[in-house]
Each structure stands twice: as structure tokens, then as C-alpha cells.
Amino acid sequence: MTCSVTAPEILCKQPSEDRQFTMDFSNLLSGTEVINTIGSVSHELRGGGASDLTVYNEVKNSDSTAVLFWVSGGTNNSTYRIEIVVTTSAGQTIEGDGLLSVRDE
Numbered sequence: 001m002t003c004s005v006t007a008p009e010i011l012c013k014q015p016s017e018d019r020q021f022t023m024d025f026s027n028l029l030s031g032t033e034v035i036n037t038i039g040s041v042s043h044e045l046r047g048g049g050a051s052d053l054t055v056y057n058e059v060k061n062s063d064s065t066a067v068l069f070w071v072s073g074g075t076n077n078s079t080y081r082i083e084i085v086v087t088t089s090a091g092q093t094i095e096g097d098g099l100l101s102v103r104d105e
Contacts, residue, residue, distance in 0.1 A: 034064035039085040074102035
């Protein structure tokens with residue numbers, strides 16, 4: 001069985017930054033399939049625990065294959081897991097997971 005990873009890299013930001021990131025679902029969509037709706041966005045400390053991130057303004061990109069979102073906050077030297085659930089034009093429900101590292105460098 002082969003599984004595709006939604007966001008294989010670890011994204012980075014500094015604690016004081018307010019930044020936009022993208023979660024790309026294109027490797028999980030087939031043919032002309034696109035994202036219809038963004039169902040939910042959740043975040044937690046990697047390994048579990050409450051998150052002090054703020055994730056907001058989630059929108060589809062222009063070709064509806066990715067979700068753009070803004071992130072603020074976070075604690076220095078912490079890593080967070082961000083999960084975005086979407087539904088597609090083919091009726092799929094797909095969960096995308098990514099990691100965000102907060103480092104003051």
C-alpha cells in the first residue's frame with residue numbers, strides 16, 4: 001500500500017510572525033477533481049497537547065487544489081501539527097496533515 005503525504009516538509013516561522021502558508025492537496029486529487037469545501041482546521045502541539053497558535057482565514061487557492069491559511073503565535077522551540085479536512089468534487093473527504101516549527105532564529 002502506498003500513502004501520499006500531504007505536507008512532507010516542516011514549515012517554519014518565528015513566534016512574533018504572522019504568516020501565510022499553503023497545504024497542497026494536488027497529489028491526493030485525481031484528474032479534474034478539486035476541493036469543494038474546507039471542513040475543519042485543527043492544530044495541536046506535536047505529540048499532543050494544547051496549541052497556542054492562531055490559525056485563521058482559510059481559503060482555497062485559485063485552482064482549488066490547495067488551502068491557504070494564516071498562522072500567528074506559537075512558542076519558541078515548539079513544533080505543531082496542523083490538520084485540514086476538505087471535501088472534494090468527487091465526494092472524497094481528505095485529511096491533510098502538516099508540521100510547523102516555531103523557532104526564534
